[in-house]
Amino acid sequence: MVTPLLTDLYQFTMAYAYWKAGKHNERAVFDLYFRRNPFGGEYTVFAGLEECIKLIANFRFTEDEIAFIKASLPSSCEVESIEDCKSRKLNALCWKNVEIHAISEGFVVFPKIPLMRIEGPVAVVQLLETSFVNLINYASLVATNAARHRFVAGKSKLLLEFGLRRAQGPDGGISASKYCYMGGFDATSNVAAGKLFGIPLRGxxxxxxxxxxxxxxxxxxxxxxxxxxxxxxxxxxxxxxxxxxxxxxxxxxxxxxxxxxxxxxxxxxxxxxxxxxxxxxxxxxxxxxxxxxxxxxxxxxxxxxxxxxxxxxxxxxxxxxxxxxxxxxxxxxxxxxxxxxxxxxxxxxxxxxxxxxxxxxxxxxxxxxDAFGIGTHLVTCYGQPALGVVFKLVEINNQPRIKLSEDVSKAGERILCRHPFNESKRAYVVPQRVEELMKCFWPGRSGTYSGVLVAAP
Amino acid sequence: MVTPLLTDLYQFTMAYAYWKAGKHNERAVFDLYFRRNPFGGEYTVFAGLEECIKLIANFRFTEDEIAFIKASLPSSCEVESIEDCKSRKLNALCWKNVEIHAISEGFVVFPKIPLMRIEGPVAVVQLLETSFVNLINYASLVATNAARHRFVAGKSKLLLEFGLRRAQGPDGGISASKYCYMGGFDATSNVAAGKLFGIPLRGxxxxxxxxxxxxxxxxxxxxxxxxxxxxxxxxxxxxxxxxxxxxxxxxxxxxxxxxxxxxxxxxxxxxxxxxxxxxxxxxxxxxxxxxxxxxxxxxxxxxxxxxxxxxxxxxxxxxxxxxxxxxxxxxxxxxxxxxxxxxxxxxxxxxxxxxxxxxxxxxxxxxxxDAFGIGTHLVTCYGQPALGVVFKLVEINNQPRIKLSEDVSKAGERILCRHPFNESKRAYVVPQRVEELMKCFWPGRSGTYSGVLVAAP
Structure with missing residues (x-):
């Protein structure tokens, strides 16, 4: 159940405060990344992007939800313009002006490297923070866990995900099945996941x-x-x-x-x-x-x-x-x-x-x-049940809030590569091909956001 | 998203096999319990019952789901009687004849004691296994975790659940908010949970x-x-x-x-x-x-x-x-x-x-x-991210499959109480009042189940 309400209250209070300060339309860039690989490992499988894009593609508040948000905000909030700004306007504007670039789902990624870059009016992008972090966090964690199990088991073994009864809630079970398949498992016992995603079923x-x-x-x-x-x-x-x-x-x-x-x-x-x-x-x-x-x-x-x-x-x-x-x-x-x-x-x-x-x-x-059926440890990520994904403001109104290197590598040029965790390990590499890792997954539209996000619907 | 499909494939293959063996209507009793308290503790808070009852109250397969189950079963299954037994009949019969007794939600419970007793035609009750275990497992685990945090923090502190961004999937976040509140937290930052369950919001x-x-x-x-x-x-x-x-x-x-x-x-x-x-x-x-x-x-x-x-x-x-x-x-x-x-x-x-x-x-x-905002460790149950809930056949056709004591205690009679984990700790207690812990939460109906569960829809 992914609704725009699946977020922390403070995303709404901040949106209101941005609006009150006249800052809600300021163009902001947020980076989504994590600081350390899970399970003491040296890589992470990036997953959950599709769900983020689905969320923004279907981002709309129902009348009922807007009424609830209003009631949840402090009573001092100015809500007199409610009649002026219908929810349809709010819904239409929320996502129009947001651009999302990201690394492709399923890619191997590393700490401190932006996995997603979300750009748009600060008040709107801020609303996505908790949902995006939630959707990427567990998906990437469990996909990585599955990939690690595949690595240890070897290519020739059949790996079956049997975790539904131990997963953290019903939807936890469905996410687990989906992202374990992405991470290299062959099949699941979870019938709902089989139906939703076409994952082969075993049992x-x-x-x-x-x-x-x-x-x-x-x-x-x-x-x-x-x-x-x-x-x-x-x-x-x-x-x-x-x-x-x-x-x-x-x-x-x-x-x-x-x-x-x-x-x-x-x-x-x-x-x-x-x-x-x-x-x-x-x-x-x-x-x-x-x-x-x-x-x-x-x-x-x-x-x-x-x-x-x-x-x-x-x-x-x-x-x-x-x-x-x-x-x-x-x-x-x-x-x-x-x-x-x-x-x-x-x-x-x-x-x-x-x-x-x-x-x-x-x-x-x-x-x-010949085949391993793996449940509890796989789906709950027993060894480390959360990935520390963060969503950081890196730029507002073209002013950097975190310093970023602007160097772009070119094919054929010798470049010095550093080991991501061990400063003393370095190697020169001559890349044969340079590929832009970040691709645009949500192009947004031109124009500025003119509605009042939370206060006025 | 709780559907009857949220289960392991083998629940359906077994149902078909019971039917083929002519055993599907045999009256069976299953107990749901766990073997060890989580977090090295001495108690567990029982939670998730309401969701189980909701599942059975709304238990029905859509035509689409039945088609998927059919397609997922081996092709050798006899499905010639499909036209005879409409899905409505299947849906109506699935839950009618099942009785559920359980300890009330929110009660403190102990290992090896049945939390739920599910009685009905073996093929039907078997279908509930994975869903029930999934719904009780995480709910009880996180409610217990919340209660333990409350115990350490003391009664006077405000406890705020801030876990949504680290929860295992979107629904994991909603379940966490609900059951942390049940376990003794005061508020959540999760807007969707605030709306669904009326939990106070903070942020x-x-x-x-x-x-x-x-x-x-x-x-x-x-x-x-x-x-x-x-x-x-x-x-x-x-x-x-x-x-x-x-x-x-x-x-x-x-x-x-x-x-x-x-x-x-x-x-x-x-x-x-x-x-x-x-x-x-x-x-x-x-x-x-x-x-x-x-x-x-x-x-x-x-x-x-x-x-x-x-x-x-x-x-x-x-x-x-x-x-x-x-x-x-x-x-x-x-x-x-x-x-x-x-x-x-x-x-x-x-x-x-x-x-x-x-x-x-x-x-x-x-x-x-004065107030603690707790996230990752609380909602993912970092210390132990799964509770080992099991669903065991204890009786079929009035034949016991696990031996059970039939002693019933009476008020006023001196009884010997044993510590649940330490055999040498014992005490005599004279109960002032004896209360039946198990109550009926789903009464079922009389009559036998006459449809073919999986093969024939």
Whole structure:
């Protein structure tokens, strides 16, 4: 819910004070930037620009909102000209005369460099401060967090954002899904984000699904058509039970498990009957190696007999590195003993309280995980839940309020580059191409702002 | 934006799987609770219930949403009965048969105790899991954080939530304002939250306002009417300048400052002219004791001559304990030397990166701050940005899936109470009154759920 009211009260009191001082139309330039990279890192992914542009493109106060602003300002404010200046005029003028230049969304950016430059009548631009800072702050933070997770996980792994239930509010969850995708994740579990932004959706089932079943006896509809539609297996449960016995009798696998959990088996069979082409099972409700993995394999092998290929397993607790390696060995043994093509490559997803540090630790230990489902630490940015974005006045009426260098680099010229944080690290670089990072995203219009912003609507 | 789509994909895949297994109507009970208090503390404030009830009260899928869910499910799903079961039927049935009991919002709660108990057809209740966990998680976390800040600050201090620009997304900001107020804050700077929830609004001006002025010369409209309307001061600036000279010549104050910053003075005068009844100045743009406080006092004294009472100052950097004590001494000296009633009690607000720990440190050092404006640490719950709320199946078809004690305590009977975390701490208590903590917040309706939840719309 982005409305022009999503701002601090003092943006309105300042606008009124600018107007009272006759300064509201003075041309001001504000820079939006941050002072330090998050997570102790050396880069930030710039995100949230689209939302800022959307805000200004749709910037209008409703009559109701204007009445609320009036009521919120001190009673001494002069509001006698209300009838003269209709809200439509206010709404039309607010954004017309503002220009926004910015670095493109998704670019890697650094501290103290302007990410956005907003120019316009001081009273109008001032109104955008809190909203813009809010929209850039979390978006850039979580996109950066996602990029850092991608960097540690490596390019070949599937990264799934599973953070909705831990995100800071419903919209926090939607922003998280959007900006994690921008930062390099492959998919989300968040259906609303999938619908809004076209992000691929992923999901399987929870522990509740497994524990809601008692035994395979309660499954009444047991038949399953083969993948190509050519035949029907009348009793899929028996086929699964037969595979379970075969696995138990196997030389290689027999010692690993005895009786598996029947409530879990019932849940897996039911899930496979519902989604024979997309069978992915959560295997840690009872015991991963003694029940979950054997039960999964029995169902997967029965599906294989009907031409279906199971997707894989999900591990959500325990020693993920060890369990993934054991599971992989189990799959490979089946591949070898029963000659099931590619069974050894069955996908393993892990998803228990993962973050950059645990991903790194898993890499060091060695693991067989193909996909990571990451929630809490990713979406709340646990390591640092806020980025210090600021919105500073740098110029008013062509008078600088912060000194800026006017040097422009040219291609082919040798230039001295400084490390952004370590003064002693420097290098000469000859740029092959020089690109203007700031582009115009909101051109504004000519003319001056003549309305009274807050007092007079 | 709370829609039934704000959930994980697997809630829908499970609903479909329950239906395929013929289990979708089985009566299930889910408990929502958390396992550990946040911030290393011993209590949590329960919040977010109203949003959960609103979600269920307005639970309906649009045609568009149903089409999206269908498209997101694996293609093997049976959707041939779509025409039979209109979305209206699906929408009507989803919530009818669900009962919700919960502890009242705002109550202090403890780990492992059910906060909400949701009962209904397993496939329907399962659909609520992610949304409910999301809505309770951050709400309870930030309400608890606010309560902890209130506890450290003490009852007499004014607590202002200033977190919007650092909150995790726009809606994160609105939730923060709402639940900080519930947790014991007095006001917010967030205009949208003020409008939505009637929370008192507070705000003054920013550093940009101060630096946007050059000198008092640029102020063209210099007159100010007295508070009672009986006379007009034609040149308020001269009156302020006269006070500044008086302060400079004073025996007690003279040594503290020399020339104050004129751009700051111009900003303060302008702000006072705009809000003579609500003059609150940010005094740390240049130098608090050598410029900000003397400038503020000169303006406040000129206002006082016209019958207005200045509100106070805001400190946003530096050693807040020291600066507040120095400012208080300055105010008291004026009170004494010039006989300005209550000037010594002028309000001091502090607002720089405050949190529980810094509030505690300020208390230990001794300070003269009357109001705290708290942002980043409060709203992002920096110390622990997520609460581990879970949603667990405890019963299905009257079969327990988690063992629960059935003991009910009675008034007048001696009962043994255990400390929730320390097993060795116990005490006998004779309750004078026994109150049922769980109340019914959504009564549901009789009848069974007969539609196909996801597959058939």
């Amino acid at each position: 399987t089932h929870s522990h509740a699904f497994v524990s809601s079943f008692m035994s395979p006896d309660e499954i009444t509809e047991k038949s399953l058509q083969s993948c190509d539609g050519s035949n029907v297996c009348e009793d899929f449960i028996s086929s699964v039970q037969a595979w379970l016995s075969k696995l138990k009798r196997s030389h290689v696998l027999g010692g690993i498990f005895g009786e598996t959990n029947q409530s879990e088996l019932a849940a897996f069979v039911s899930y496979a009957l519902a989604f024979p082409k997309n069978f992915l099972a959560l295997v840690d409700t009872y015991d991963v190696m003694r029940s979950g993995v054997p039960n999964f394999c029995a169902v997967a092998l029965a599906l294989n007999d009907l031409g279906y290929k199971a997707v894989g397993i999900r591990l959500d607790s325990g020693d993920l590195a060890y369990l993934s390696c054991e599971s992989r060995r189990f799959f490979q043994a089946i591949d070898k003993e029963f000659g099931v093509l590619d069974f050894g490559k069955t996908s393993i997803t892990a998803s228990n309280d993962l973050n950059e540090v645990t991903l790194d630790a898993l890499n060091k230990q060695g693991h067989e995980i | 003054t001006h920013s550093h940009a306002f101060v630096s946007s002025f050059m000198s008092p010369d640029e102020i063209t409209e210099k007159s100010l009417q007295s508070c009672d309307g009986s006379n007009v001061c034609e040149d308020f600036i001269s009156s302020v300048q006269a006070w500044l000279s008086k302060l400079k010549r004073s025996h007690v104050l003279g040594g503290i400052f020399g020339e104050t910053n004129q751009s700051e003075l111009a900003a303060f005068v302008s702000y006072a002219l705009a809000f003579p009844k609500n003059f609150l100045a940010l005094v740390d743009t240049y130098d608090v004791m050598r410029s900000g406080v003397p400038n503020f006092c000169a303006v406040a004294l000129a206002l006082n001559d016209l019958g207005y009472k200045a509100v106070g100052i805001r400190l946003d950097s530096g050693d807040l304990a020291y600066l507040s004590c120095e400012s208080r001494r300055f105010f008291q000296a004026i009170d004494k030397e010039f006989g300005v009633l209550d000037f010594g009690k002028t309000s001091i607000t502090a607002s720089n990166d405050l949190n529980e720990v810094t509030l505690d440190a300020l208390n230990k050092q001794g300070h003269e701050i």
